[in-house]
Each structure stands twice: as C-alpha cells, then as structure tokens.
Amino acid sequence: AQSVTQLGSHVSVSEGALVLLRCNYSSSVPPYLFWYVQYPNQGLQLLLKYTTGATLVKGINGFEAKFEKSEPSFHLTNPSAHMSDAAEYFCAVSGIRAGNQFYFGTGTSLTVIP
Amino acid sequence: EAGVTQFPSHSVIEKGQTVTLRCDPISGHDNLYWYRRVMGKEIKFLLHFVKESKQDESGMPNNRFLAERTGGTYSTLKVQPAELEDSGVYFCASSPPGITGATGELFFGEGSRLTVL
Numbered sequence: 001a002q003s004v005t006q007l008g009s010h011v012s013v014s015e016g017a018l019v020l021l022r023c024n025y026s027s028s029v030p031p032y033l034f035w036y037v038q039y040p041n042q043g044l045q046l047l048l049k050y051t052t053g054a055t056l057v058k059g060i061n062g063f064e065a066k067f068e069k070s071e072p073s074f075h076l077t078n079p080s081a082h083m084s085d086a087a088e089y090f091c092a093v094s095g096i097r098a099g100n101q102f103y104f105g106t107g108t109s110l111t112v113i114p
Numbered sequence: 115e116a117g118v119t120q121f122p123s124h125s126v127i128e129k130g131q132t133v134t135l136r137c138d139p140i141s142g143h144d145n146l147y148w149y150r151r152v153m154g155k156e157i158k159f160l161l162h163f164v165k166e167s168k169q170d171e172s173g174m175p176n177n178r179f180l181a182e183r184t185g186g187t188y189s190t191l192k193v194q195p196a197e198l199e200d201s202g203v204y205f206c207a208s209s210p211p212g213i214t215g216a217t218g219e220l221f222f223g224e225g226s227r228l229t230v231l
Contacts, residue, residue, distance in 0.1 A: 004156070036222075043118065043222035044157075044205070090157060101170065102220065104149075104157035 002027045002093050006105035014113050019063075019078040021108045023091030024071065033074040034092040034102070035065055044090060050074065061085065081112045116140065118223035120206050126229045132194040135226045137206030139188070144211035146189050147220065148181060152202040160204075163189060175200075196230045203227050 007022040025031060035047040048059025055067040061084075065076045074091060091105040119138045127133050139146045148160040160179070161171040165186035174181070178197070183189040193200050204227075207220040 009154070036220075041224065043224045044207075044220075045222065046219045049219070092157075101159045101162070101173075103159070106154065106156045107151075 002029075002031070002101075002103040004091050004093050004103055004105035006089075006091050006108050008108055009106060010109045010111070012111040012113055013081045015083060016080050019076070019081045019085065019110065021076040021089050021091075021110065023065075023074045023076065023105060025074065025091070025093045025103075026072070027093055031072075031093045033065070033067060034094075035059065035063070035074070035076050036090045036092060036104075037087050038090065038107075039087045047076070047089070081110075083112050083114060086110055086112045118206055118208050118221050120204075120223035120226045122226055123224065124227045124229070126231065127196055128231050129198055130195045132192065133196055133228060135191045135193075135204050135206075135228070137189045137191070137223060139206070139208030140221055142210065143208035143221070144186070145209040146183060147207045147209075148189070148191055149205040149207065150202050151205065151225075152199075157205065160191075193228070196228075198230050201228055201230045 003026050005024045033050040036044040037047045038044045048057050050057045050067045058064045063078045065074050088107050088109045090107045092102045094102045121136045125133050144165050146163040149157050151157045159173040162169045163183045166183050180192045203225040205225045207222045209218050209220050
C-alpha cells in the first residue's frame with residue numbers, strides 16, 4: 001500500500017529565503033515520486049518527478065527534490081523563494097503494481113512574504 | 115492546445131439534489147481520471163477511464179456516484195442524491211495513450227468545487 005505524508009499544511013518564508021517542503025511516503029513497491037503545484041485559480045501541474053536514475057531531480061523555477069530511500073522521503077527545496085512561488089504543493093507517489101493510481105498528500109500551502 | 119476543462123467551476127446544491135460534473139480531456143488523451151479533495155485533506159483517486167472503459171473504479175465512494183465516458187471523449191460524474199459529505203473539489207486529469215499514470219504526467223483541470231448544503 002502507498003501513502004504520503006506532508007508535514008506542515010502551511011509554510012511561510014521570506015522572499016529570497018530557502019524553501020523546504022517535506023514529504024514522507026510509504027510504499028510496498030519501488031515508488032515513482034512526484035511534486036505537483038497548484039497556483040491560484042489553476043489546475044495542478046507537474047513540478048518534477050523521480051522515476052529511476054539520479055536521486056536528485058530538478059524541476060521548473062529552481063525547485064528540486066531528492067529521493068532518499070532510507071527515510072523514505074522526497075523533500076522539495078528551492079534555494080531562493082520568489083513571490084510567484086506562492087501556491088499549494090502536493091507530493092504524490094505511485095508504483096507499477098498500483099496500476100495507474102497516484103496517491104497524494106494533503107498539500108502544503110506556501111506563502112512568500114515580501 | 116486546449117487543456118483539460120471542467121464545468122461547472124462551482125456548484126452549490128441542497129442535500130438530496132443531483133449534480134453532474136463534466137470534464138473535457140486534452141484531445142487524444144485516452145486516459146481520464148477523476149479525483150476528489152475534501153477540504154484540508156488529500157486528493158483521493160475516484161476512478162480511471164481508458165477511452166470509454168472503466169479501468170479502475172475502486173475509489174468511488176458509493177453507488178450515489180456514477181461516472182460515464184460515452185464515446186471515449188468527455189466524461190461526466192453524477193452525484194445523486196448528494197449528501198453533505200460529498201462537498202469538495204472534484205478534479206479531472208488526463209494523460210496520453212500508452213503512458214501509464216505510474217510514470218507519466220497527469221494534466222489536471224482547474225477542478226469543480228461542489229458545496230452541498
């Protein structure tokens with residue numbers, strides 16, 4: 001079975017500061033991991049994904065995430081927050097044996113303070 | 115290229131009434147998914163179509179929910195009769211043929227917010 005835990009439903013950072021959004025997951029099969037972002041009044045869009053290969057994956061707008069099998073986790077970071085990064089972020093996991101299902105976390109709302 | 119579109123964006127109904135949500139996927143996307151997010155909780159899978167066939171409907175809460183995808187194009191999700199706990203945001207997503215949801219990207223609509231009073 002798969003499940004996703006996002007720690008912190010709300011995160012506030014100052015503009016230019018480091019962004020860290022936490023995601024822990026459980027999976028009975030090798031996972032595929034995703035971060036989706038939902039900007040106000042828009043649908044969710046893919047930010048980045050890990051399927052195989054390098055454990056550090058880079059996404060759009062300076063975001064990156066590292067797959068840590070030992071924890072297991074897939075935390076999302078950005079070294080410098082911009083006002084335009086204010087959005088809700090969802091971590092998701094899926095796996096081959098889970099069919100085509102994605103399992104999402106509860107989401108983290110990011111506020112960037114000028 | 116048009117994205118995934120959902121209608122209505124917001125619906126307010128009374129308990130016991132019927133609501134039908136519609137999703138138009140990206141043209142050529144055989145895979146169509148419905149998800150639901152109850153306020154403050156995770157986005158939960160409801161069901162998955164491949165063309166007009168239901169591939170997986172294990173997430174459908176109960177028989178008050180009926181999803182269809184006639185002709186393999188747009189899909190509807192009907193809730194009849196609606197209950198208070200059905201309130202939430204219903205997301206539709208699509209993906210191209212031949213790419214499973216496990217490794218591919220899902221393209222989401224903006225969601226339909228349902229409020230049951």
